[in-house]
Each structure stands twice: as C-alpha cells, then as structure tokens.
Amino acid sequence: MKPLQNMNNVEKGKLLATLFPEQLKGILNSLTEAYNFLTENEEALRSTWGNDLLTFDFWYRQAAEVADIIKRHSRALTKSSTLFADQLFDGYHAIFTIDCIVKQAASLPSLPENKRYGLAIQLLFNHYTAMP
Template identity: 35%
Template structure:
C-alpha cells in the first residue's frame, strides 16, 4: 500500500469505502442531501459567495451538478461498490465537492467515531467552503 501522502483522493476514498462498506449507503444519502441543500439555496448561496474566494460560485455549482449526475447515473451502485463510489465521486475535480461532503458528514454526528477519525485522517477536517448569511437586520445595524 502507498504512503498516505502519496495517495490521490480516489485512492483515499476507496480505502475509506473498503473500511466502512456498511456506511456507504448512509454516506451517499448525505451527499444527496448536500446536493439538495445547495440546489434549494442556490440563489442565496450565489449572492453570499465571497468575491475573493479562489473558486467561483459557478464552479461550485458545476461540482454540485456533477455529483447530482453521478447519483442519477450510478444510483445504488455507489453504495454497493466501494470502487464505483471512489471512482465516480472523487475523480479529478469532483473530489472537491465529495471531500466537502465527507468532512460535513464527519462533523454532523452521523458518522461513527471510527469513521469520523478515518475521514479526518484521510481528508482532514477543514471544510472546503463555508458561507455566512446576513439578515437585513444585520446589514441595517452597520
């Protein structure tokens, strides 16, 4: 096996999926919920997106769309096959959104303690993006 610092995201995701195959279905459901969340809040997210962030909101939503296409195309295969899960969600740029989902899953309280530790070891614990929404009242008090 390669050293951790020599692995790419797909290889790390495959190891995670092989270690916790019983949690893949739950993880895929969480990714679906993240997709739905971003789709429902798209207008607000685009408005709140930091202009100086290294990626654009358009790029982020391309990743969300790619994940949604992956879920539709591979459906149950994503949680039945660790290889398909890793190859489809974590290949190339798609890994950015998938890693975001993994880290959010680890911090959500839904992941077992061991899975939480494995995600943190393999992918870290820093979220890809966080957005702060301000209410009209907040803006008026400045």
C-alpha cells in the same frame, strides 16, 4: 498498500469505501442533500458566496455532476468501492465530495462506530477544509 501521504484522492476514496461500507448510503445521502440545498437556496447563496477561488458556479456545477452520478449509479456505488472512488473522488468532484464527507462525519451522533469513521475522515482528508 501505499503510504497515506502518497495516495491520491481516488485511492483514499476506495480505502474509505472498503473500510466503512456501512457509511456509503449516508455519504451518498449527504452528497444529494448538499446539492438539493444549493439548488433550493441558489439565489441567497450566490449573493453571499465569499470564496473567490472556488466560485459558486464552479461549486454548483460539481454538485450537479455528483448528483447526476448518484442518480445514474445509485445502488452500484454502494456495492463497488472502485466505482464509488472512481466516480466521486476523481478530478474536481473530489473537492465537493470530500467537503460533504467531512461535514457529514462531523455531524454524526457521538457513537463509537461514528468516532472511528470520523477519525478515519480526519486521517484521510485532514488537509481539506470545509467550504463556506
């Protein structure tokens, strides 16, 4: 296995899916919920969006594409760590996916298994910060 600092997002996503297969449904639910939130609150979010680097349109497009991937591959994403990583952690989709995963891990109840998962998220994706 490569050193962590030499892994790309797809490799990190595959490692995450391999280490925590029980979390995959929760991750997919969080991604879908984030897209639904953007859709339901589009007007308000668009008017208050404060990130000039990643525009609301860009963010919404990534969310919509990820939601479409989940619809097309739903069960297969929880069965194949390779598919999970290739579809959700490649290119710009990774920005949206990682942001959602960081937020999802931070919101889980303080149980030992969730703490391990949260620490893994920090270890793998620490250099990413949450969006507004």
